[in-house]
Amino acid sequence: MTAVTIPGLDQAPTTHKRLLAWVREVAELTAPDQVVWVDGSEEEWTRLTDRLVAAGTFTRLDKKPNSFYAASDPNDVARVEERTFICSVDEADSGPTNNWMAPDEMKAIMTELYRGSMRGRTMYVIPFCMGPLDAEKPMLGVEITDSEYVVVSMRIMTRMGAQALARFTDADGNERDFVPALHSLGAPLAPGQSDVPWPCSDTKYIVHFPEERLIWSYGSGYGGNALLGKKCYSLRIASVIGRDEGWLAEHMLILKLISPENKVYYIAAAFPSACGKTNLAMLEPTIPGWKVETLGDDIAWMRFGEDGRLYAVNPENGFFGVAPGTNWKTNPNAMRTIDKGNSLFTNVALTDDGDIWWEGMENPPAHATSWKGEDWTPESDELSSHANSRYCTPMAQCPVLAPEWDDPQGVPISAIFFGGRRATTIPLVSESFDWQHGTFMGATLSSEKTAAATGNLGEVRRDPMAMLPFIGYHAGDYFRHWIETGKRADADKLPKIFYVNWFRRGDDGRFLWPGFGENSRVLKWAIERLEGKAAAHESPIGWVPTAADLDLSGLDADPADIDAALAVDLDEWRAELPLIEAWFDKIGDKLPTSLRDELAALKQRLAG
Ligand code: SAT
Ligand code: MN
Numbered sequence: 001m002t003a004v005t006i007p008g009l010d011q012a013p014t015t016h017k018r019l020l021a022w023v024r025e026v027a028e029l030t031a032p033d034q035v036v037w038v039d040g041s042e043e044e045w046t047r048l049t050d051r052l053v054a055a056g057t058f059t060r061l062d063k064k065p066n067s068f069y070a071a072s073d074p075n076d077v078a079r080v081e082e083r084t085f086i087c088s089v090d091e092a093d094s095g096p097t098n099n100w101m102a103p104d105e106m107k108a109i110m111t112e113l114y115r116g117s118m119r120g121r122t123m124y125v126i127p128f129c130m131g132p133l134d135a136e137k138p139m140l141g142v143e144i145t146d147s148e149y150v151v152v153s154m155r156i157m158t159r160m161g162a163q164a165l166a167r168f169t170d171a172d173g174n175e176r177d178f179v180p181a182l183h184s185l186g187a188p189l190a191p192g193q194s195d196v197p198w199p200c201s202d203t204k205y206i207v208h209f210p211e212e213r214l215i216w217s218y219g220s221g222y223g224g225n226a227l228l229g230k231k232c233y234s235l236r237i238a239s240v241i242g243r244d245e246g247w248l249a250e251h252m253l254i255l256k257l258i259s260p261e262n263k264v265y266y267i268a269a270a271f272p273s274a275c276g277k278t279n280l281a282m283l284e285p286t287i288p289g290w291k292v293e294t295l296g297d298d299i300a301w302m303r304f305g306e307d308g309r310l311y312a313v314n315p316e317n318g319f320f321g322v323a324p325g326t327n328w329k330t331n332p333n334a335m336r337t338i339d340k341g342n343s344l345f346t347n348v349a350l351t352d353d354g355d356i357w358w359e360g361m362e363n364p365p366a367h368a369t370s371w372k373g374e375d376w377t378p379e380s381d382e383l384s385s386h387a388n389s390r391y392c393t394p395m396a397q398c399p400v401l402a403p404e405w406d407d408p409q410g411v412p413i414s415a416i417f418f419g420g421r422r423a424t425t426i427p428l429v430s431e432s433f434d435w436q437h438g439t440f441m442g443a444t445l446s447s448e449k450t451a452a453a454t455g456n457l458g459e460v461r462r463d464p465m466a467m468l469p470f471i472g473y474h475a476g477d478y479f480r481h482w483i484e485t486g487k488r489a490d491a492d493k494l495p496k497i498f499y500v501n502w503f504r505r506g507d508d509g510r511f512l513w514p515g516f517g518e519n520s521r522v523l524k525w526a527i528e529r530l531e532g533k534a535a536a537h538e539s540p541i542g543w544v545p546t547a548a549d550l551d552l553s554g555l556d557a558d559p560a561d562i563d564a565a566l567a568v569d570l571d572e573w574r575a576e577l578p579l580i581e582a583w584f585d586k587i588g589d590k591l592p593t594s595l596r597d598e599l600a601a602l603k604q605r606l607a608g
Helices: 015-028 042-054 103-114 148-157 229-245 278-282 331-337 437-444 475-487 516-530 559-566 570-590 593-607
Strands: 034-037 058-060 068-070 084-086 120-131 139-145 181-184 205-209 214-218 249-250 252-258 264-271 291-296 300-304 310-313 317-324 344-346 349-351 390-394 411-419 429-431 446-448 460-462 496-500 537-539 540-545
Touching: 015 058, 015 103, 015 120, 015 139, 015 181, 042 058, 042 068, 042 148, 042 344, 103 181, 103 205, 103 214, 120 229, 139 570, 148 317, 148 344, 148 390, 181 229, 181 540, 205 229, 205 516, 214 229, 214 411, 229 300, 229 475, 249 264, 249 475, 252 278, 252 300, 252 411, 264 278, 264 516, 278 291, 291 437, 317 331, 331 390, 411 437, 411 516, 429 516, 437 496, 437 593, 460 570, 475 570, 496 516, 570 593
Parallel strands: 034 120, 068 344, 084 205, 139 181, 181 214, 264 411, 411 496
Antiparallel strands: 058 068, 120 139, 205 214, 249 300, 252 264, 252 291, 300 310, 310 411, 317 390, 344 390, 429 496, 429 540, 446 460, 537 540
């Protein structure tokens, strides 16, 4: 059989055998018009963004340098969890929280979907690296995609192109391993058929083969479905690698807190998508003398250092933040970051003077075009922007970026925060008794559903460690991995674990805690707990502060609301017990007994 010739296929800027073989195999299956090896250059960015403008996918913004607006297909707006699969060889390794199909069966289905799926399009090969390029063991990947939108988004979100490809061989010339990540929009073009601004397919699959460290995605062009370095690689596949190698891949921001005495603390915090993680990561403290710098807003990889402490690295290179609600008050640093330009905005509103706007931003325009392409005015009944609309912007532009953000060593974590969005029950903050109890807090984390994934908004679901849609293996084994991690270091070197809830509400639905910059008061209390400086009292659910234990100086809030935000309501907690029990039953036999013990102990403390 003679090899198929596809323009560009043989112009590979690499001799990496496994990469070349995989690219050829995919090109022969998907049958693109041409193959382009992505180098990540300025010229390439210009060529691709020009092409996206010509195709009607992008509108160049007059008011922000080198920035673009896009509106997706209305059926392609968020991660599709019901179409997301962990295809482990053994179903028991996928567990009750993931969709599963046998790898062979899934591959047979998807191979037929991919057959000819790039016809009429260009196939791009994007070498990328998650985390610092100069890591001793760089975490490499290659995304193959037929979406220019994905290529330019990956240029913001990852270290990619020639600089990544240069790491595909080590100093001795040996080929390094990489995670192959195949993405197709599933929208081939017949000869002469004109394209639509947002090609995608009604059939969607987001699939992980954990043993092979392989990702196959089909049919969606948006966010975590399509930018495969993010949730697919850095959480689902990386969590499996972390399980096997003894480290943690977590859905956590990383921030640096600097005290008035210039002491530095690093905090990692897990919240479900669209619960204010990006705002917390870039927070401007309202208490004088304290400063926050940012290292990441979504993902943390944590490994033990030689000193026995847990060090975190952010694998990403950009922010993919929820737009609505972001403004000069809630997140001034995000506003400053996007104002520098070089950013993409998807499913927000486009103003008549060539800027973007979304709900919650200052100065609503008198008229704009909504994400659905319709006329919009402040009087409109419909929202201008989709609830999961996003800005995609380079981390390097963040004015409060910590200088050590690109350090392959990572930063030593002093505290881990778990948080969700709960109207009741969960107090503003509590501190775990120890690592195992903190793991219990994380494992039973709950939140009301947000718009980051399709589904019913507001419904309370358990979201362990904010990882429910991102654990690449059995949740019970994942909890065991957390428990075991705590046994691998001295207790005094482990981060202390806290559980927070910024979203508790009063009877009339108002938020009891002002949130945003005021959350620095909770961070300060937590840090002072580590230093043995702040007071707390023991409650059935952990150590909790009273209002007097928090620094509330200058806070404009009703003291009764603060008390209510901090309260541990025993009846509400007793009502929570059967929900936790049902959740643990769902996890089944693989639930570590230590977590059953924690539940029994909590029950006992609440009975007392
Ligand atoms: O769409 S993403 O998964 O990238 C964003 C998120 O839900 O955090
Ligand atoms: Mn996220």
